Amino acid sequence: MAGIKDVAAAAGVSVATVSRVLNGHPSVSAEARARVNRAVETLGYRPNAVARSLRTDQTHTLGLVISDVLNPYFTELARSVEEEARALGYSVIIGNADERPELQDHHVRNLLDRRIDGLLVSPTDGGSPLMLDAARAGTPMVFVDRWIPGVEVPVVRADGRGAVRDLVAHLYRLGHRRLAIIAGPAATTTGSERVEAFRAALAEHGLPLPDAYTGQGDFQAESGRRVTEGFLDLAEPPEVVFAADNLMALGALDAVRARGLRVPDDIALAAFDDIPWFVHTDPPVTAIAQPTGELGRAAVRALVDRIEGRTPRSVTLPARLVVRRSCGAPPTPSPVQRSTS
């Protein structure tokens, strides 16, 4: 493969001049510039990004460590992150932590070794020493969706409290009084926040959230199934199950169906995180939709701000309720926003 020296030789100039042409440095004669460009063209020369990175200490690469690539929410997040990064001249390396802290650490270490310019993380747990050290050592870093309290790192996330309140109001209006939740891992902020928001919203209607109605899940479908079975085994099962993410909702749907019960007639179902498939399930699932694409873009902008010396800002965007049929109401016009497709 042709290197910068070959180009210099072919153009009859020094490597310094070639480099200047390549980087748009003003101080090059039009004549030399033309000769270099011609040589680049004929040799099919492409600069070696590895060498360039070593010298400039910039890789123009961002790391993104997410909890579960198979979760459509994170897939969409990853997609929007890549798009925005590309628009700003960066590439993205994605690490899938699969909700496993040690895998998360593996990816963080690997990305750091590769000297990425900045790190976007949706932490699986409360934060490993490795990640905290990196943040403290000054690695540009931004949390998306989930975050770790007490660390000086900007956070880009959605606030679901308003939407959860809307959801509970909607359920209350439909006559439901026994509401249960499948929570996410308490170690994640999204795991605990959603339970708290739910509990607070229930309290507004004078409803309790008994322990028996608080199931512990792990954001994966299987745990949703397991917890739901537990609910159904209760002497007095809940009338509604609210899953703190989409995969657990899927597991819940399975569990209900496996008993020969029907949604919403026998039990209602709602989920946090809307995804395109919820329109097509039987029945369509009422869900809380995050502005996922906007979150990804905002996170990249914050990270690049940090990298390029500007001051990054934390961003919180509102989530919104999307009413479908899984809680019993026909999706007729109502004060609450309806599904649009």
Place this chain on the structure above:
Amino acid sequence: MAGIKDVAAAAGVSVATVSRVLNGHPSVSAEARARVNRAVETLGYRPNAVARSLRTDQTHTLGLVISDVLNPYFTELARSVEEEARALGYSVIIGNADERPELQDHHVRNLLDRRIDGLLVSPTDGGSPLMLDAARAGTPMVFVDRWIPGVEVPVVRADGRGAVRDLVAHLYRLGHRRLAIIAGPAATTTGSERVEAFRAALAEHGLPLPDAYTGQGDFQAESGRRVTEGFLDLAEPPEVVFAADNLMALGALDAVRARGLRVPDDIALAAFDDIPWFVHTDPPVTAIAQPTGELGRAAVRALVDRIEGRTPRSVTLPARLVVRRSCGAPPTPSPVQRSTS
């Protein structure tokens, strides 16, 4: 950040010795090794992968360029690719081509500039000059799922012909005679192959595939919707619509539902590419399932074989039919394999 020189100084040895310890070179005294390891530990030293890559001309990175990250099939493929690559000591950079040739080229160029060790591609089109040049220039490369004929590159893919024949037999047995297909782009191998397999299977039953029943899609949901609307507008609409991928099936489902029609009573539906969500749609969708995870792993193994000097083999694995309710049959035991979950 500490460099190898710092470690050498702290351990009282030369950088050469540090490097030898780091790379497990045998010719180092136990004593020196211990001192180096201690210094590495206390300094928290991590080798700079960029510098290492420059020197060794290996990045231990694979590029994966896929057509659409939002398609669950490719998401799962990407996941299995990353897993297998990690197991073999490689990282993966994913490029999302979004079915756009120019974006595909952008990613290929970017990955080549970064000097990835090998490239895994599921080509969006018939192959750009850039990609063909790279293959010819000796860049280790493997095609997954889709491929480009006439290029000396191993291919890892699923053969759907048997499963399509099973599907058509299944439909025939249910009494369906007017079968239509939503095809993928003719420029992709999967686009044209699936139509051919379908046509051949129909022929075995003496059934034609009229032009009016061959709709042109682009593997995205919207095109499935559009083509299906066309089918429904025909004087004699088909009894079955077979979508050549999952997203177009989703679009078809939408179109049918928008007309107030029901699947499978008014029209039957089947899809190529099974995904977890098809179990939960209304009705559950009969689909042809590829061994996606195995494809991803086989592709990585082939690519790494090529990179490490062994001879890579092309791999073709069979797809299989998964019968659910969208074609009208109750999923009772039958010679054809049933859905398992």
Place this chain on the structure above:
DNA sequence: GGCAGGGATGTAATCGATTCCACGAGTCCA
């Protein structure tokens, strides 16, 4: 006419590792 200033260019140091080669010391065997 001489000198300051600025533009175009080349030489060489540099980034952080790996690795070839040389060298000294120790071992073995003739």
Place this chain on the structure above:
DNA sequence: TGGACTCGTGGAATCGATTACATCCCTGCC
């Protein structure tokens, strides 16, 4: 005893770029 060999080690070249610095030449102004 000495040559051949091995082992542990360090010095220095190298990978392919960027860039500080020096140099040269031209222009403009006093």
